Amino acid sequence: MASFLRQTYGQRIQNHTNPAAKLLLETMERKKSNLAVSVDVTKSKDFLAIIDAVGPFVCLTHVDIIEDFDQSLVQQLQDLSIKHDFVIFEDRKFADIGNTVALQYSSGVHKIANWSHITNAHPVPGPSIISGLSSVGLPLGRGLLLLSEMSTKGALAVGSYTQEAVRMARAHRDFVIGFIAQRTMEGIGMQENTVNKDDFLILTPGVGLDAKGDAMGQQYRTPRQVILESGCDVIIVGRGIYGKDPGLVDEIRAQAKRYMEAGWEAYQDRVSAQA
Amino acid sequence: MASFLRQTYGQRIQNHTNPAAKLLLETMERKKSNLAVSVDVTKSKDFLAIIDAVGPFVCLTHVDIIEDFDQSLVQQLQDLSIKHDFVIFEDRKFADIGNTVALQYSSGVHKIANWSHITNAHPVPGPSIISGLSSVGLPLGRGLLLLSEMSTKGALAVGSYTQEAVRMARAHRDFVIGFIAQRTMEGIGMQENTVNKDDFLILTPGVGLDAKGDAMGQQYRTPRQVILESGCDVIIVGRGIYGKDPGLVDEIRAQAKRYMEAGWEAYQDRVSAQA
Numbered sequence: 257m258a259s260f261l262r263q264t265y266g267q268r269i270q271n272h273t274n275p276a277a278k279l280l281l282e283t284m285e286r287k288k289s290n291l292a293v294s295v296d297v298t299k300s301k302d303f304l305a306i307i308d309a310v311g312p313f314v315c316l317t318h319v320d321i322i323e324d325f326d327q328s329l330v331q332q333l334q335d336l337s338i339k340h341d342f343v344i345f346e347d348r349k350f351a352d353i354g355n356t357v358a359l360q361y362s363s364g365v366h367k368i369a370n371w372s373h374i375t376n377a378h379p380v381p382g383p384s385i386i387s388g389l390s391s392v393g394l395p396l397g398r399g400l401l402l403l404s405e406m407s408t409k410g411a412l413a414v415g416s417y418t419q420e421a422v423r424m425a426r427a428h429r430d431f432v433i434g435f436i437a438q439r440t441m442e443g444i445g446m447q448e449n450t451v452n453k454d455d456f457l458i459l460t461p462g463v464g465l466d467a468k469g470d471a472m473g474q475q476y477r478t479p480r481q482v483i484l485e486s487g488c489d490v491i492i493v494g495r496g497i498y499g500k501d502p503g504l505v506d507e508i509r510a511q512a513k514r515y516m517e518a519g520w521e522a523y524q525d526r527v528s529a530q531a
Numbered sequence: 532m533a534s535f536l537r538q539t540y541g542q543r544i545q546n547h548t549n550p551a552a553k554l555l556l557e558t559m560e561r562k563k564s565n566l567a568v569s570v571d572v573t574k575s576k577d578f579l580a581i582i583d584a585v586g587p588f589v590c591l592t593h594v595d596i597i598e599d600f601d602q603s604l605v606q607q608l609q610d611l612s613i614k615h616d617f618v619i620f621e622d623r624k625f626a627d628i629g630n631t632v633a634l635q636y637s638s639g640v641h642k643i644a645n646w647s648h649i650t651n652a653h654p655v656p657g658p659s660i661i662s663g664l665s666s667v668g669l670p671l672g673r674g675l676l677l678l679s680e681m682s683t684k685g686a687l688a689v690g691s692y693t694q695e696a697v698r699m700a701r702a703h704r705d706f707v708i709g710f711i712a713q714r715t716m717e718g719i720g721m722q723e724n725t726v727n728k729d730d731f732l733i734l735t736p737g738v739g740l741d742a743k744g745d746a747m748g749q750q751y752r753t754p755r756q757v758i759l760e761s762g763c764d765v766i767i768v769g770r771g772i773y774g775k776d777p778g779l780v781d782e783i784r785a786q787a788k789r790y791m792e793a794g795w796e797a798y799q800d801r802v803s804a805q806a
């Protein structure tokens with residue numbers, strides 16, 4: 257079975273047709289970074305301060321927790337994405353029927369499809385969730401990640417659930433660009449002796465250099481474990497980088513640098529490893 | 532195995548400690564209605580017009596699709612809930628890790644926990660999603676429904692997923708009051724010869740008197756099928772009642788009456804049926 261895990265991010269651009277997937281890989285290659293920062297704060301001011309401090313290559317947003325959200329915040333986020341050259345990924349975790357997710361994605365206060373290059377969804381409603389989101393996002397050049405696994409204790413995204421998620425993704429390659437998962441999905445849900453022609457991007461939460469977990473069921477692994485051992489492509493780090501005080505700009509920048517270097521080193525070891 | 536399916540809604544109040552579950556059952560008994568109306572529209576004006584026309588016993592909201600949402604809309608919704616005596620259920624389908632859902636539930640633009648008696652969540656992240664939501668909702672007297680099944684084609688909430696969802700609910704009876712499901716969950720995930728002491732409320736989407744489905748994977752059953760044959764407690768109806776034009780108040784009211792009568796008749800047949 258062919259593996260995409262030995263290819264560089266730059267080489268993998270050609271494996272994709274979706275504009276958001278290409279943009280993601282180009283940005284990773286250009287910035288030499290596979291670190292995505294998840295900014296889970298409730299105030300616009302903190303949100304923008306953290307993003308400006310980190311200047312990540314991917315910015316994961318959770319605009320649904322921001323209390324003073326308005327469209328001017330979107331404009332400021334977009335300005336920062338140009339200043340720092342990063343991709344925007346609203347971590348919305350859509351999980352409803354096709355008709356509803358299409359409205360949640362395009363409409364509401366947040367109008368996510370208008371400004372977020374990438375978003376994600378749970379496969380639990382079946383393929384209709386992809387059709388619903390795709391009807392809105394594909395014409396705008398957006399990309400979707402499916403949550404085929406979760407990093408929390410007792411998660412139900414395992415076994416046949418994960419396999420079905422991967423099969424759903426393979427059937428929608430134009431819009432589904434990869435997964436939120438704990439490991440590479442190569443070979444998952446495939447019959448033996450089938451040629452693997454689907455290069456999916458794996459973005460992985462639950463990455464920490466220090467903590468082992470939180471009080472609410474989140475469990476952590478190191479960048480080396482997820483990139484080198486498990487074949488993931490992007491490490492997602494949140495509170496591990498910005499801690500509890502969004503005002504500590506130098507500390508946040510130093511932590512981001514530490515994660516960025518750890519993630520990139522693990523990736524370099526992976527692509528240069530003997531097959 | 533004892534079944535709660537022969538008890539009236541009024542009799543079942545005593546089986547619950549959660550204030551939202553009691554409120555729901557009291558309201559059903561008082562209004563003689565097991566119809567929940569799901570109002571999936573993007574404009575405040577339409578949203579309020581439909582709710583005022585129907586005067587449902589439960590109002591399912593999707594505030595995340597309303598473009599002109601603000602806190603005054605919440606006030607108007609609450610005023611209507613007093614005028615028409617209904618329970619508010621924001622159909623948010625939370626699906627993230629504990630720390631994030633706690634913020635999504637309490638914060639953001641919508642501040643759902645402040646005004647929605649009931650909300651729902653996918654069990655896919657594991658028990659931490661219940662702890663996260665409970666930390667916000669339980670002190671406010673709110674209740675949670677878990678999505679243990681879905682009505683869409685190819686849904687992955689089946690088999691062991693459904694069983695685990697029910698086990699998670701049994702372990703959190705103070706906050707989890709029931710399920711979004713296609714049938715009663717009595718006996719699901721239980722060992723044989725165990726006494727069933729958990730009276731869960733089953734709210735069921737995908738109910739239609741006319742249509743068989745939509746283009747985006749939703750599939751429909753009749754009120755009689757879901758209440759009498761499958762042991763569900765509440766029928767959730769959306770577009771089947773308000774159609775495409777929120778201005779047709781008389782038509783909406785007539786459709787709501789039709790569903791309400793069909794739902795109540797099926798329930799009466801169930802409680803009066805020979806065991």
